[in-house]
Each structure stands twice: as structure tokens, then as C-alpha cells.
Amino acid sequence: MCDDGRVQEVLSGSTVGVTAERKAEEIGDMLARRGARVLFGAAMHTVPLPEDGELAAATREVLSAPVDFVVAITGVGFRGWVEAAGDELVQHLAGARVVARGAKAKGAVRGAGLREEWTSPSEESAEVRDHLLERGVAGKRVVLQVHGDPMLEFRRALTDAGAEVVPVAVYRWTDPVDLAPLDQLIDAVIAGEVDALPFTSAPAATNFLARADRTDRGEALRTALREVLIACVGPVTAAPIAKAGLPHVLPDRARTAALVKLVEQELSAR
Known part of the structure; x- marks a missing residue:
């Protein structure tokens, strides 16, 4: 105030x-x-990917096999994904371990009816990455909700540790209108x-x-x-x-x- x-x-x-x-x-x-x-x-400018079909394609890939870990990076992104994909996605992710980058992402996870296993205290992606590596991701299927930045280094670290990483971009960035x-x-x-x-x-x-x-x-x-x-x-x-x-x-x-x-x-x- x-x-x-x-x-x-x-x-x-x-x-x-x-x-x-x-x-x-x-x-x-x-x-x-x-x-x-x-x-x-x-x-x-933020462009929601449901407008051009990329999110639907990523969701189909997620639904094609069981998921071990789900990483929610942003609240608005995770919420937008669930709203676009519907109940089938929520049911598919119900058995996965859910990790949230911060409070807003955690709120979106709970709003979808899921429960997070862990939330980053610092709300930094690097801390989320380190937590997953400590838990062990070899042979695991990790779904990563990204936020405009494709998070290539994050994904590479998990892949090098033996994980299958499925990135899901809910929106992308362009020049302002x-x-x-x-x-x-x-x-x-x-x-x-x-x-x-x-x-x-x-x-x-x-x-x-x-x-x-x-x-x-x-x-x-x-x-x-x-x-x-x-x-x-x-x-x-x-x-x-x-x-x-x-x-x-x-x-x-x-x-x-x-x-x-x-x-x-x-x-x-x-």
C-alpha cells in the first residue's frame, strides 16, 4: 500500500x-x-499455442504413454494447458509425481485437482532440475511444461541423466503487436x-x-x-x-x- x-x-x-x-x-x-x-x-507478445495446434500435438504425445514426473513451471502455463486439454489429461497425470517451480505453479496444479510432491523454495528452474536429478530420472518419462523459453539446458541435463523428456509449450513469444x-x-x-x-x-x-x-x-x-x-x-x-x-x-x-x-x-x- x-x-x-x-x-x-x-x-x-x-x-x-x-x-x-x-x-x-x-x-x-x-x-x-x-x-x-x-x-x-x-x-x-504472448501467443497461446492452442491457436496453431502445437499444444494439441504435444498433449497427444503426453497421453501416448505413462508419465513418471510432471514439472509445472508457470501457473498461467499449466492452467492454460489443463483448460485446453481437459479431464483426460488430468486423469492421465494423476499417478505421476508433480513438481512445481513456485507458488503460482503449485496453485495451478492444485486447481487442476492434482497434488504436488515438491515445490521449489527459491522458485528457480535450476533448483527444480537439481531436485529431479537427486530423485533419479534414469528410465523415467518426464513431462516438462515450458514457458516460452524452450529450457534446452534443463532438458539436456535430464536427458543426459537417462530421462525421456517431453516438453509442452503452452505459449510462445513474438514481437509486440x-x-x-x-x-x-x-x-x-x-x-x-x-x-x-x-x-x-x-x-x-x-x-x-x-x-x-x-x-x-x-x-x-x-x-x-x-x-x-x-x-x-x-x-x-x-x-x-x-x-x-x-x-x-x-x-x-x-x-x-x-x-x-x-x-x-x-x-x-x-
């Missing part, structure tokens, strides 16, 4: 760019209540008009940089970003930023509210 006037004014004079799509309004409202000027520029706001945000960063950029997903971070590269602004953007507070909601989201060699900060918990609070604290300190 931001009822205290001092909290409302804490980001007065600061400009924050928001690249999220699904959580843009939520993040923008939280920042605006703290006095920030908010520039919106969605860096990607309207590129103009994203281009305007990139230009604003290059012009030195943006103080902070919070990122809530790896695809958004990836495409923010990639869009600049495709429009011959990549070098200028990366130079400007070294003077901008880049805040990533968690290590997965931070991976493309770290790969680009850009300084960034992460909140203690992978939550939107914690991310906004971190931006508030860091900008206030500056």
Missing part, C-alpha cells in the same frame, strides 16, 4: 520504463503511486531519459536488446544501459542481461511487489 504521502513521492522526478505485457498495468500503477513517470513499451512504444522506449533510454528498467521475464529482456540490434541501435542502447538501473525479478529473467554483460540487481524474492520495492530503494539511494 502507498497511502503514506512520503511513499507516494519517493520516486518523484524518476522515469521508469516498463517492458512487460501481462503485468504492465500492475507494475505501472505501483510505480505511478510512488511518483514515478512511467514509459510503457511492451517488448514481446505494436512496435512503436517499444521503439520509443529504446530511444528514450539511449537519450538518457530513463532512470530504471524493471524486467519480469527473460523473453522481454531478450527482445528488448534484440529489437535494438535489429534496428541498428544495439551498441548505443547497451552503452546507455550502463547508466540505467536494471532490475530483474529473478535469475532466469536476468540471464539475457547478464549474458550482455550489463550490471543489474535482483530482489530477495521473485515477486512483482519486491521488484518495484527494489527499484524504489535503489533509485532513492542514487
